[in-house]
Amino acid sequence: MGKLEVPEIDYTRYTNRQLAAVPLAVLAFALLILAGGYLVYGSPVALGMDFAGGTELTVETTASESEVESAFSVEPESVQGIQAAENQYIVQFAPTDADVADEAEANLEPVSEDRGVVQLSATTSASFGAGAQQTALLGIGAAFVGMSVLAFILFRSFVPSIAIVASAFSDLVIPLAFMNIANIPLSLGTVAGLLLIIGYSVDSDILLNNHILRRGGDFYESTHRAIRTGVTMTVTSMSAMLVMAIAAWALGVELLMSIGLILFVGLAADLMNTYLLNFSLLRWYKFKGVAR
Numbered sequence: 001m002g003k004l005e006v007p008e009i010d011y012t013r014y015t016n017r018q019l020a021a022v023p024l025a026v027l028a029f030a031l032l033i034l035a036g037g038y039l040v041y042g043s044p045v046a047l048g049m050d051f052a053g054g055t056e057l058t059v060e061t062t063a064s065e066s067e068v069e070s071a072f073s074v075e076p077e078s079v080q081g082i083q084a085a086e087n088q089y090i091v092q093f094a095p096t097d098a099d100v101a102d103e104a105e106a107n108l109e110p111v112s113e114d115r116g117v118v119q120l121s122a123t124t125s126a127s128f129g130a131g132a133q134q135t136a137l138l139g140i141g142a143a144f145v146g147m148s149v150l151a152f153i154l155f156r157s158f159v160p161s162i163a164i165v166a167s168a169f170s171d172l173v174i175p176l177a178f179m180n181i182a183n184i185p186l187s188l189g190t191v192a193g194l195l196l197i198i199g200y201s202v203d204s205d206i207l208l209n210n211h212i213l214r215r216g217g218d219f220y221e222s223t224h225r226a227i228r229t230g231v232t233m234t235v236t237s238m239s240a241m242l243v244m245a246i247a248a249w250a251l252g253v254e255l256l257m258s259i260g261l262i263l264f265v266g267l268a269a270d271l272m273n274t275y276l277l278n279f280s281l282l283r284w285y286k287f288k289g290v291a292r
Helices: 016-041 065-069 100-109 125-154 158-181 188-213 219-251 255-288
Strands: 053-062 078-081 086-093 118-124
Touching: 016 158, 016 255, 053 100, 053 188, 065 078, 086 100, 100 118, 118 125, 118 219, 125 158, 125 188, 158 188, 188 219, 188 255, 219 255
Parallel strands: none
Antiparallel strands: 053 086, 053 118, 078 086
């Protein structure tokens, strides 16, 4: 089995400002995307049916995708073919009074006379979606606050702790911006992915802080030891998430594909934020603002 070789970075060639500039620029761009999303959707990220409410139908029909779109009195939010099942589509609607299930049965041709057109129907009310949205936001907020408190308890110093918090914040914002670009709505499943990113972020940042601040040895040697371990873990996880996303795409499992992509982007952001942003703050703290 091949071994992942992590090259040693010569950090002495760069100032703290140069190291922090890239992750801060990416963070600023991500915040601009979220601000644009708020103007378009009324929230930083487009809300899925779990939070906005609506109806989702799984239909099986000989009709084409365009014919499925035109079969209803209200325009569907999305129509997606299921790659693993021929002639099946997932059709999503915003909250509506129309009986879209009856319209599907009336206007679409079934694949077989023994089976109806509608294979599965699920409806979420707007009020229930709003409640689920508040619960999810509270969950993310509680995880972030808990992570911040843990960082301050472990290191009992402002700069190392705020470095962890800043990196985790950026690790969360960048995947949210990616969701807007990739047209991935916020749902209960994607919230779970975002919570996982917070956990990954804390793990890698604490690993770096612990090696630099609590273990003996030269500053840069301690940094490289942390990078060898942290990069190996993160790249392995990124590979697993990418494989999951590709497999889910091939099988037509949209939610798993979305979670895999979100985690892949979040872990890539974590590499950047941990070993550029977090490191620059730790070096500034260690040497009192002097980059050596």
